[in-house]
Amino acid sequence: MFSSITKVINIKLSLLPASRKNITNSNKTVKTNMNPFNDNLHLLKEIFGEKEVEKKETRLREIFEKTENKWKENTVELGFKKIKYLLICEAPPYSETGDPIYFYNQINSSFHTRIWKAVYPNIKKPSEKEDAFKMLVEKGFLLIDTTPFAMKYDSKHRKKSAYKEIIKNNIPYLINKLENNFEIDTNLKIAFGFKLNAKQFISVTNGKLKLKDLELNFNEHNIATDGSGFTNSNKPIHILSLN
Known part of the structure; x- marks a missing residue:
C-alpha cells in the first residue's frame, strides 16, 4: 500500500454513485466462517513459489490477523x-517484524496524508491516531483490501491467473465484512487505489458488486x-469533492 514511487503525477478521479435497484442479493447466503x-x-504458492511462501507464511498470517483486528x-x-x-486497495505491504504497516494501524505515512x-482538505490531520480514525468514521470513509496476503507484488505477479483467482475468491469475504458491519449509503462512491489490482477486480466482477439492496x-x-499505477501523488485525491 505504501510502495515508494518516484514519479508524481496529478490525477483525476471519477467516482460513480451506486444505483439502487430492486434485486435479490444472493450474497446474503455468504458464510461467516470463511478463512x-x-x-x-x-x-x-502458484504466484511466488512454494519455498518463498512457506518461508514467510507465519509472518503473513500474523500480518493478516493483526490488520483484520x-x-x-x-x-x-x-x-x-x-x-x-x-x-x-490491495493488501498491507510485507514487513519482516514489528507491527504491520497498515492504513488502520498508523497515520503518519505519505499515503495517509494524501487520503x-x-x-x-482544509483540516490538519490530528496527531492522535484515534482522533484521526474517528474523523474518517464521521465522514463515512472506509478502506478495504481485496487480498489477504501482504506480499510484495509487482506487475508480473498481478497479471497471473492465480492472483486474479485470489481476488475472485476473496470477494464473498469482502462482501460479508461490509454487509455485516455497515449500512450502505444509496449514493455510495467507490474508488480503487492500485491500477492492476483494480483491473483484475473489475474483470472478475464484470464491474458490478451487490451490497444489500444496492448494485454498485x-x-x-x-x-x-x-x-x-499507484495512489502516489502530491496532489490530494478529492474523493469527497468529485462527483
Whole structure:
C-alpha cells in the first residue's frame, strides 16, 4: 500500500454513485466462517513459489490477523455506521517484524496524508491516531483490501491467473465484512487505489458488486492512480469533492 514511487503525477478521479435497484442479493447466503488466508494459500504458492511462501507464511498470517483486528477496531468499534466513500486497495505491504504497516494501524505515512487531504482538505490531520480514525468514521470513509496476503507484488505477479483467482475468491469475504458491519449509503462512491489490482477486480466482477439492496457499478474511471499505477501523488485525491 505504501510502495515508494518516484514519479508524481496529478490525477483525476471519477467516482460513480451506486444505483439502487430492486434485486435479490444472493450474497446474503455468504458464510461467516470463511478463512480467505487458508483457502487461498495454495494460489499464493502458484504466484511466488512454494519455498518463498512457506518461508514467510507465519509472518503473513500474523500480518493478516493483526490488520483484520485493526480494521475492525478503528472502524466498527469506533461506531462506523454508514459507508459513503469506499476506497478499495490491495493488501498491507510485507514487513519482516514489528507491527504491520497498515492504513488502520498508523497515520503518519505519505499515503495517509494524501487520503486525509482528500477527505479533509482544509483540516490538519490530528496527531492522535484515534482522533484521526474517528474523523474518517464521521465522514463515512472506509478502506478495504481485496487480498489477504501482504506480499510484495509487482506487475508480473498481478497479471497471473492465480492472483486474479485470489481476488475472485476473496470477494464473498469482502462482501460479508461490509454487509455485516455497515449500512450502505444509496449514493455510495467507490474508488480503487492500485491500477492492476483494480483491473483484475473489475474483470472478475464484470464491474458490478451487490451490497444489500444496492448494485454498485464501476469501471476503470474509478481507478484513482497516477501513471505509476499507484495512489502516489502530491496532489490530494478529492474523493469527497468529485462527483
